Amino acid sequence: MINFIVTSALLWLSPVTQPLAQPSQVPNLTWPTSAHVIRDFAPPWPDWLPGHRGLDLAASKGERVRTPQRGVLVWKGRPGGTPTVVVQHGAARASYQPVSTDLPLFTALAPAQAIGIVRQGTGHCVACLHWGLRIGERYLDPRLLLGDASARLVAPAVASR
Numbered sequence: 001m002i003n004f005i006v007t008s009a010l011l012w013l014s015p016v017t018q019p020l021a022q023p024s025q026v027p028n029l030t031w032p033t034s035a036h037v038i039r040d041f042a043p044p045w046p047d048w049l050p051g052h053r054g055l056d057l058a059a060s061k062g063e064r065v066r067t068p069q070r071g072v073l074v075w076k077g078r079p080g081g082t083p084t085v086v087v088q089h090g091a092a093r094a095s096y097q098p099v100s101t102d103l104p105l106f107t108a109l110a111p112a113q114a115i116g117i118v119r120q121g122t123g124h125c126v127a128c129l130h131w132g133l134r135i136g137e138r139y140l141d142p143r144l145l146l147g148d149a150s151a152r153l154v155a156p157a158v159a160s161r
């Protein structure tokens with residue numbers, strides 16, 4: 001059942017121009033910063049409860065951030081004072097905080113391309129990078145962008161049904 005959910009979600013995520021990695025492909029191992037996960041993806045269920053809607057990766061101020069997949073820079077700003085960069089991958093949007101960029105909006109990005117620099121953290125990510133992924137209002141495990149089929153797509157309560 002879980003494999004079906006993962007496969008279905010990956011197919012659902014497939015963008016028009018560049019499909020996300022499928023489970024049968026060699027994973028893309030270009031992490032945005034390090035692969036050291038400080039705080040794991042813990043989506044709440046129901047979704048209005050507290051949770052962690054992304055991954056926190058070890059990162060230092062001034063460190064370069066890379067996009068794992070081809071995409072387009074679609075937004076940059078400072079919501080709540082936190083520098084943020086958003087990259088569109090087909091139907092999915094990945095967010096990176098606290099990150100700023102000099103790239104202009106709608107820059108086409110190649111896999112592993114630098115998208116910005118880690119800034120001084122505010123909020124819950126002070127010495128790390130908060131990496132989020134969503135489609136619409138639904139949060140997904142950002143490791144999907146690495147082709148990691150073990151990435152959790154749904155809250156544990158839903159997956160166990």
Ligand SMILES: [Zn+2]
Nearest residue numbers: 054055056130
């Ligand atoms: Zn976080």
